Amino acid sequence: MTATTADHPAIAIEFASAMHGLSPYTAFSLASIAGVEGLYALRAADADVRLFLLEAASLDLAYAPRIPAGVRSEIGASEAEALRMFVIANPSDDGVHVNLRAPIVIHQETGRAAQVILDDQDYPIRALLGGR
Secondary structure: OOOOOOOOEEEEEEOOOOOOOOOOEEEEEEEEEOOOOOEEEEOOOOOOOOOEEEEHHHHHOOOOOOHHHHHHHHOOOOHHHHHHEEEEEEOOOOOEEEEOOOEEEOOOOEEEEEOOOOOOOOOOOOOOOOOO
């Protein structure tokens, strides 16, 4: 069960196009999970689909991929500062892995979003948090 705090109610998110593997869903809600800084649940508005997201700023990593101007334009963010960046988190028996190659960016004002598939091969698809 996802718990939200009164300070941070769930917000509506609308993807410019469906995320890879989640077509046709584009309407979601984003809610913080109480007790875990930077952890969120992204839930489809009209299906039983949920992903865990970590806000990139909460990661203890030097993670600052360049978001292409075309992606920013697609969601109406003329400046990179208008974006919040998240990575998909996948818990497993050996820890939590995050996908650094396909961040999700959300326009802070409008809730418009996009998943960016980075060309930069330096960012792994499956990075273990706290791993060496």
